[in-house]
Amino acid sequence: MTVRSRPTSPHLQIYRWTITMAMSIAHRATGIANYVGSALLVLWLAAAAIGPEPLNVVNAVYGSWFGQLVLFGYSWSLFHHMLGGLRHFVWDFIEMMEPGQREAIAWANLVASIVLTLLVWTVFVWVH
Numbered sequence: 848m849t850v851r852s853r854p855t856s857p858h859l860q861i862y863r864w865t866i867t868m869a870m871s872i873a874h875r876a877t878g879i880a881n882y883v884g885s886a887l888l889v890l891w892l893a894a895a896a897i898g899p900e901p902l903n904v905v906n907a908v909y910g911s912w913f914g915q916l917v918l919f920g921y922s923w924s925l926f927h928h929m930l931g932g933l934r935h936f937v938w939d940f941i942e943m944m945e946p947g948q949r950e951a952i953a954w955a956n957l958v959a960s961i962v963l964t965l966l967v968w969t970v971f972v973w974v975h
């Protein structure tokens with residue numbers, strides 16, 4: 848008697864990667880990252896409320912290359928997640944759901960998040 852192999856349910860190694868799938872995962876990941884980033888914002892505000900010394904320490908950490916990298920990532924995460932939220936808002940009106948449209952709006956989400964992040968950092972950090 849031949850033993851048939853057990854059926855397998857699809858998982859990440861079987862699915863072909865699509866931009867909509869990647870952006871869906873990114874939306875969840877950025878949602879979680881926004882929690883962490885917002886805690887950093889609260890830490891900065893709390894340090895400022897306590898006094899100049901703690902504020903100087905937090906500013907030094909946030910101003911280091913690593914701190915700047917984390918803050919840059921947090922900015923991108925906020926933009927990506929916010930635009931992703933607006934994408935969901937568009938879908939709530941049953942718009943941009945057709946094949947082609949879904950991919951276009953997913954790419955727009957990614958590209959716009961990068962452009963907006965670079966724009967904000969250029970205006971408020973790099974050329975300040």
Ligand code: HEM
Pocket residue numbers: 874875877878879881882885928929930931932933935936
């Ligand atoms: C610091 C601010 C934010 C935090 C910490 C946050 C966090 C999260 C988290 C953890 C999720 C769950 C993701 C999942 O389980 O898949 C989520 C989902 C969502 N967020 Fe945010 N978010 C923030 C800002 C925003 C903004 C500004 C918008 C809209 C412009 C937004 C729109 C949404 C939407 C529509 C969902 C549901 C997506 C779905 O149904 O799959 N969020 N958010």
